[in-house]
Amino acid sequence: xxxxxxxxxxxxxxxxxPLGDAAIxxxxxxxxxxxTHRTIQALGLYLEHHPFPGFLExxxxxxxxxxxxxxxxxxxxxxxxxxxxVASALQQLLQKAPTAAPETAxxxxxxxxxxxxxxxxxxxxxxxxxxxxxxxxxxxxxAPDYLVYMIGFAPxxxxxxxxxxxxxxPRKTQPRALVPAGSVGIAGGQTGVYSLPTPGGWQLxxxxxxxLFTPEAASPSLLHAGQRLRFVSISAEQYxxxxx
Numbered sequence: 001x002x003x004x005x006x007x008x009x010x011x012x013x014x015x016x017x018p019l020g021d022a023a024i025x026x027x028x029x030x031x032x033x034x035x036t037h038r039t040i041q042a043l044g045l046y047l048e049h050h051p052f053p054g055f056l057e058x059x060x061x062x063x064x065x066x067x068x069x070x071x072x073x074x075x076x077x078x079x080x081x082x083x084x085x086v087a088s089a090l091q092q093l094l095q096k097a098p099t100a101a102p103e104t105a106x107x108x109x110x111x112x113x114x115x116x117x118x119x120x121x122x123x124x125x126x127x128x129x130x131x132x133x134x135x136x137x138x139x140x141x142x143a144p145d146y147l148v149y150m151i152g153f154a155p156x157x158x159x160x161x162x163x164x165x166x167x168x169x170p171r172k173t174q175p176r177a178l179v180p181a182g183s184v185g186i187a188g189g190q191t192g193v194y195s196l197p198t199p200g201g202w203q204l205x206x207x208x209x210x211x212l213f214t215p216e217a218a219s220p221s222l223l224h225a226g227q228r229l230r231f232v233s234i235s236a237e238q239y240x241x242x243x244x
Contacts, residue, residue: 014094016087019066024086026065026094034161037149038100040065041226046097052089053077060225061150062159108145109222109229111193113184114239115141115206122172122203126186129169137205138233140164141184141191148227156195156213156221160229163191175201182208184231195221206231209242 015027026043028036040060047058047067054073059066067090071082078085115138116123127134146160153159163186171187176199179185183194185202194200195212212222223229 016090018083021082022071023066023068024083024090026067026090028063028065030063032062032149032161034147035100036063037147037161037226042098042100043094046093050093050096052086052093054082054086061152106227109227110232111184111208111210111229112234112238112242113142113206113208113231114234114236115184117236119207119236119239120184120205122185123205126167126169126203126205130166132166137167140167141205142231142233145228145230146191148223148225148229150225151221151223153192154194154196154198154213155215156223158192158195158212158223158229160191163189165189167191169203171201172203173201175199179204180207182210182212184208206233207239209239 015025017025017027019025028039037060040063043065044058044060047055052069052074054070054077056068056070058068067086069082069086074082074085080088114120116134123134123137126132127137130137132140141163144162144164146162148158149161150159151157167186168189169186178197179194179200179202181194181197183200183202183204184206185192185194185200185204187202192202193208193212194202210222214220214222
């Protein structure tokens with residue numbers, strides 16, 4: 001059963017509920033916004049520095065932070081059953097943790113993208129749907145600095161916030177069986193980058209030559225929640241140079 005906890009009078013109650021027998025989801029409302037993201041980041045950072053016995057890791061998402069723990073270690077450390085013990089520990093942390101992560105001046109990660117053609121077969125479709133010229137779609141897509149809200153769907157796949165609403169385009173009714181790694185797509189009001197070759201239904205407007213997920217690397221994912229990125233338009237010739 002979800003356990004409500006109100007942090008202050010201006011915030012919606014925070015909900016805690018189990019995810020299996022070794023994880024708890026901490027939910028901060030249902031609205032995707034930067035303020036919620038910063039609250040989630042703050043709790044995650046505080047948890048890293050103030051872990052409870054049995055804590056393993058946490059996974060941030062749009063409006064939730066999922067906390068994984070070892071039930072055996074938790075049960076040995078307390079008198080309650082593992083879920084109640086961890087829920088109690090998290091409620092105490094929520095009272096102590098900052099309500100938002102501090103603003104930090106981080107370098108914006110530039111993602112080169114070759115738009116249209118074989119790299120972005122749906123660019124024309126997005127242009128027709130939005131009533132824009134393909135060049136205008138590219139200009140609007142490369143204008144913002146996007147916030148990486150979370151990594152999900154596939155390893156290294158970034159879910160981004162900040163896309164211009166004019167580019168909103170529904171996903172495909174029939175997904176592709178295979179989308180090439182590096183493909184940049186739009187689905188509804190979101191944009192993202194396919195980190196691995198996978199099936200997918202997003203409208204593909206371009207592709208980056210960068211590898212977003214390198215499993216053999218010390219830090220496999222190029223991007224992380226909380227970072228900001230900017231798409232930079234490149235030519236097909238420039239794209240080929242990255243592959244040399």
